[in-house]
Amino acid sequence: MYDSIIQTFWVKFIDNKIELAMKEILTESMDVEEFDKTMEILECAFERCSQGKNFFGGENMNYIDICFGSTLGFIISAENKLTDIKLLDVKKTPLLFKWAEHFCAQDLIKGIIITDVDNIVKMEENEVYVNTMKFVHCAVLPKMMKFSIEVGVVDVLVNAGSGKFLSTKEIADKLLISNPDAPVLFDRIFRFLASHGFFKYKLQKSDDGSTISRLYGASPECFYFAKDEHGVCLAPLFFLHHNKFMMENLNYLEDAVKNGGTPFNKAHGMSIFEYASKDLVFNKNFNICMYSHSMITLKKILNSYTGFNVLKTLIDVGGGVGLTLKTDGVTHVIGNMFENISSGDAILMKSILHDWSDDQCILLLKKCWETLGEKGKVIVIEGIVPIAPDVSNPVFESDINMLMVCKGGKERTEMEYRSLAKKAGFSCLKIPLIIGNYISVMEFIK
The missing domain is CATH 3.40.50.150 (Vaccinia Virus protein VP39)
Structure with a gap:
């Protein structure tokens, strides 16, 4: 039966993959024809492996039950709540349908498997909102890139060499910037650029471990914005x-x-x-x-x-x-x-x-x-x-x-x-x- 070992395996290796599959179903990005073929193959596999019992492993659940049973259980739940989703054909895969219902009814696995359609929908809506806000603020990226090139930050990082990282204080010193607030301001700008992959970064702990700071280096893209041996760049x-x-x-x-x-x-x-x-x-x-x-x-x-x-x-x-x-x-x-x-x-x-x-x-x-x-x-x-x-x-x-x-x-x-x-x-x-x-x-x- 389902035990703590399987639960640990589930949480570590399967949860996120099942969640992604469920999102694909709700956002209509799943290939329905491919899904149908997969279900028919699983129907045949279940008939052979279960030998008339409840699970792929016979009377006991195994990893295949966990992977596919949870997904099918979610689909059944989704079809009951959302009328525009119809993926399972009970006539074509009656054994799978019965298996999924039986699997999700087990007291030992309730609360472990993600079956709440509403939560998945909310998660998807939140992701859409976050992506929308990225569009709202998209003008910031070229502005900060322009700043870092004009001020000379890109040249400093490129001249330091590939794989080398500098603190914002070191960068400010190389640019002869005397403003004591410059390293802090640089860090805010550079972490933004690093989040977009324009700069590389490395985390560094203080000697006593109480604080963490960021060091920055040139990404491969940075080298195209610094003059090469021919004196040209983009x-x-x-x-x-x-x-x-x-x-x-x-x-x-x-x-x-x-x-x-x-x-x-x-x-x-x-x-x-x-x-x-x-x-x-x-x-x-x-x-x-x-x-x-x-x-x-x-x-x-x-x-x-x-x-x-x-x-x-x-x-x-x-x-x-x-x-x-x-x-x-x-x-x-x-x-x-x-x-x-x-x-x-x-x-x-x-x-x-x-x-x-x-x-x-x-x-x-x-x-x-x-x-x-x-x-x-x-x-x-x-x-x-x-x-x-x-x-x-x-x-x-x-x-x-x-x-x-x-x-x-x-x-x-x-x-x-x-x-x-x-x-x-x-x-x-x-x-x-x-x-x-x-x-x-x-x-x-x-």
Whole structure:
């Protein structure tokens, strides 16, 4: 029979798993078809194992009874209270149904197994509330990241080295901050950033064990915000997206959605490219952002992609300050992508197509097709939007940025890129490299 050993096993290894299964049932995230098949298999297993007795173990409960009996008992309780949940088919699994009822009726296990549907519903509602509050306060994260980068905290932690941890007092001293309250203020900010994984942390007890303090270190992500050996990082791009000038675009999003147009154009009276040609400071900062992003991205691409190795002439279309072409054996040819494109073994477009509408992309790709040789190709480096938005992906954020600043510009799905390739006359589209489900290298083959 059920005893203290089984109860200990239950509390240590099973409780949380059963709770998760129950939440899946109540939130309708369980695969019903898979559940039905599992129940039919268990019905056969019970018939064989129980040998006509009450439990899988015969007359005595065993671990299988505890695991599955509690879940089925909960389902029966849920079906009695919630009319929209119908999972058990008594006709298909009569033995399991009877077994679950008998199991939950045992005095020895009452109060141990979670069978209160109302409590589970409340727990789920509380989780939803907490997640909602995270959305309410979501603006705090980029603000605190911006602060930690600007003040120099990220540089201090990165310079300390991977796996090294510093106290907030040590960090304040390295930044030459004399305010005696700074270490305490830092700790409040840093523990928040650590909770989001931007910083690492380690707990440290005082010598007498009476207090616990936190030490902080650089996460792997921090290293992308500190200048590398080439003097580049992603901090300029981060600052561009979060400065007042770009945030002003948000004030015109509603107008753009309701009445048409682009938020950036409405906010500043011209397109982002026109603005960059008039404001030399903005143009310089924008080019620094693109240069840094290209340096970091291309380094990752060149570590895995071999498509550049056989090329004698690579045409870099819309290549900014020309970083991509600073490669041995590649000839630089000047041209205007919407007027004419010079001939070469291949044409490269990095972060270009997402700036333009489908019609403009097709026009540009057709010009590429016309100038390429028989076996030529266009190498396109862009993010690819997943069909299902079930996991956070920076390409979604990039798509919103395109929506805000470029008329017709957008990130695209694989199907949309294949459609562009076909309409422009290319025979096929290959995707030889995808970096972290974010940046992809595509080859438009003539």
